[in-house]
Amino acid sequence: xxxxxxxxxxxxxxxxxxxxxxxxxxxxxxxxxxxxxxxxxxxxxxxxxxxxxxxxxxxxxxxxxxxxxxxxxxxxxxxxxxxxxxxxxxxxxxxxxxxxxxxxxxxxxxxxxxxxxxxxxxxxxxxxxxxxxxxxxxxxxxxxxxxxxxxxxxxxxxxxxxxxxxxxxxxxxxxxxxxxxxxxxxxxxxxxxxxxxxxxxxxxxxxxxxxxxxxxxxxxxxxxxxxxxxxxxxxxxxxxxxxxxxxxxxxxxxxxxxxxxxxxxxxxxxxxxxxxxxxxxxxxxxxxxxxxxxxxxxxxxxxxxxx
Amino acid sequence: xxxxxxxxxxxxxxxxxxxxxxxxxxxxxxxxxxxxxxxxxxxxxxxxxxxxxxxxxxxxxxxxxxxxxxxxxxxxxxxxxxxxxxxxxxxxxxxxxxxxxxxxxxxxxxxxxxxxxxxxxxxxxxxxxxxxxxxxxxxxxxxxxxxxxxxxxxxxxxxxxxxxxxxxxxxxxxxxxxxxxxxxxxxxxxxxxxxxxxxxxxxxxxxxxxxxxxxxxxxxxxxxxxxxxxxxxxxxxxxxxxxxxxxxxx
Numbered sequence: 001x002x003x004x005x006x007x008x009x010x011x012x013x014x015x016x017x018x019x020x021x022x023x024x025x026x027x028x029x030x031x032x033x034x035x036x037x038x039x040x041x042x043x044x045x046x047x048x049x050x051x052x053x054x055x056x057x058x059x060x061x062x063x064x065x066x067x068x069x070x071x072x073x074x075x076x077x078x079x080x081x082x083x084x085x086x087x088x089x090x091x092x093x094x095x096x097x098x099x100x101x102x103x104x105x106x107x108x109x110x111x112x113x114x115x116x117x118x119x120x121x122x123x124x125x126x127x128x129x130x131x132x133x134x135x136x137x138x139x140x141x142x143x144x145x146x147x148x149x150x151x152x153x154x155x156x157x158x159x160x161x162x163x164x165x166x167x168x169x170x171x172x173x174x175x176x177x178x179x180x181x182x183x184x185x186x187x188x189x190x191x192x193x194x195x196x197x198x199x200x201x202x203x204x205x206x207x208x209x210x211x212x213x214x215x216x217x218x219x220x221x222x223x224x225x226x227x228x229x230x231x232x233x234x235x236x237x238x239x240x241x242x243x244x245x246x247x248x249x250x251x252x253x254x255x256x257x258x259x260x261x262x263x264x265x266x267x268x269x270x271x272x273x274x275x276x277x278x279x280x281x282x283x284x285x286x287x288x289x290x291x292x293x294x295x296x297x298x299x300x301x302x303x304x305x306x307x
Numbered sequence: 308x309x310x311x312x313x314x315x316x317x318x319x320x321x322x323x324x325x326x327x328x329x330x331x332x333x334x335x336x337x338x339x340x341x342x343x344x345x346x347x348x349x350x351x352x353x354x355x356x357x358x359x360x361x362x363x364x365x366x367x368x369x370x371x372x373x374x375x376x377x378x379x380x381x382x383x384x385x386x387x388x389x390x391x392x393x394x395x396x397x398x399x400x401x402x403x404x405x406x407x408x409x410x411x412x413x414x415x416x417x418x419x420x421x422x423x424x425x426x427x428x429x430x431x432x433x434x435x436x437x438x439x440x441x442x443x444x445x446x447x448x449x450x451x452x453x454x455x456x457x458x459x460x461x462x463x464x465x466x467x468x469x470x471x472x473x474x475x476x477x478x479x480x481x482x483x484x485x486x487x488x489x490x491x492x493x494x495x496x497x498x499x500x501x502x503x504x505x506x507x508x509x510x511x512x513x514x515x516x517x518x519x520x521x522x523x524x525x526x527x528x529x530x531x532x533x534x535x536x537x538x539x540x541x542x543x544x545x546x547x548x549x550x551x552x553x554x555x556x557x
Binding site for chain 1: 309310312313314316317320321324325387390391392394395396397398399400401402552556557
């Protein structure tokens with residue numbers, strides 16, 4: 001399996017802001033890769049550098065071996081980008097938009113593939129509608145369609161489901177999953193962590209222009225594996241001092257991070273000994289959101305809670 | 308070449324779909340100029356021995372063509388920049404040379420269409436002679452190309468519509484209005500005659516008019532040299548700007 005995207009020590013500065021501070025990543029062909037991070041982490045800047053919308057100050061980026069600056073024609077032909085902003089050209093209908101976009105990539109007579117994309121994105125009925133008359137969700141689908149007109153082996157989706165209803169989100173993921181199964185490499189940035197968890201095989205987390213975590217989704221979850229116990233004590237009881245230091249307070253309850261199920265019983269025993277009466281108890285599995293929050297917290301220079 | 312052809316097609320389709328504003332409106336404006344000025348001046352003025360209305364027609368044709376060539380590339384670029392749809396032409400493998408050519412040729416076509424429209428509606432008032440059609444063609448094509456390229460520079464530079472309007476109102480309008488469209492510069496006081504010689508648009512209009520009447524303020528070869536040099540300079544500047552990615556690729 002070859003390398004779909006190689007990003008090597010990429011730096012980018014906008015005036016005083018260091019948007020990317022030496023990012024290195026390698027994404028293999030056929031991967032479904034997630035790029036996560038808070039707003040301003042550099043996700044979109046990284047994608048812009050990859051797509052040639054921005055120029056990196058230092059470092060190199062390649063798409064299937066083609067440098068995005070020196071060999072930009074080949075690189076761009078292999079890349080399909082769904083931009084984050086909901087943009088459209090108000091002069092044209094959906095079909096005109098897609099035909100024109102095909103032409104930009106040097107493809108003529110692309111109607112068979114255009115029809116297939118339209119059908120898959122449930123846009124068939126809107127093919128001859130002017131872009132201006134489409135709802136936000138529909139415009140978003142056209143953006144996805146535009147990124148796919150040239151059947152790019154590498155597809156980049158920059159927060160494609162922001163502000164999109166549940167039905168479209170499901171449909172979109174079904175289609176993108178199929179493209180991935182058919183061999184397309186997919187790179188996704190999203191704020192919906194449950195989406196990344198269910199879709200992505202591997203994830204990079206970005207913070208302040210740096211990669212702060214890079215691993216398979218299952219490894220990331222395993223690294224912070226375990227349960228979270230949240231409990232509320234009956235009023236007069238106070239949590240013993242040594243337990244209070246290991247817990248965090250949230251919503252009037254105490255939350256404990258546990259390494260596994262076997263740590264539950266000793267905790268409960270200690271509480272019993274201290275005379276605490278438990279009013280409410282909730283047990284949750286670690287999900288990507290916990291991992292994300294903890295990675296971000298650790299990267300901020302907080303004490304490592306890695307086990 | 309498909310990328311270039313598609314971009315050209317898209318640029319032409321863009322103004323063609325709103326041709327009422329992009330072609331109809333400037334033709335009407337030129338017609339109004341002609342009706343007013345010829346009504347007032349026809350009985351009193353002859354230029355180079357040509358009746359005033361006939362003299363005015365080529366000037367109006369060229370002025371409208373130039374202004375609209377500028378308007379085409381500049382408004383297309385600023386619109387796509389402001390709406391963000393410029394990414395659709397930045398993501399594909401289109402070289403900056405193709406990019407330049409597509410916008411400039413589309414601007415020339417809009418200029419030609421507007422110019423032809425103006426000629427078609429004004430020709431009813433006076434029929435100008437056609438002494439040297441090749442000069443006519445050379446000047447309207449080169450003039451349109453210069454203005455198309457200049458429109459690209461303005462469209463790339465401007466971040467907002469009012470900045471572009473400033474460029475248009477304070478540079479393009481004075482240059483075209485004070486280029487000898489409405490008069491021969493020989494009728495100006497000495498100082499203003501000198502100033503006119505520094506206006507490249509004067510040479511575009513003067514050379515273009517030579518093609519109709521066979522007479523002009525300066526020799527058409529000189530005009531062609533000035534216009535050709537202007538084209539080379541403006542094109543080089545535009546290509547450099549595009550290659551650097553200025554305001555298009557951050």
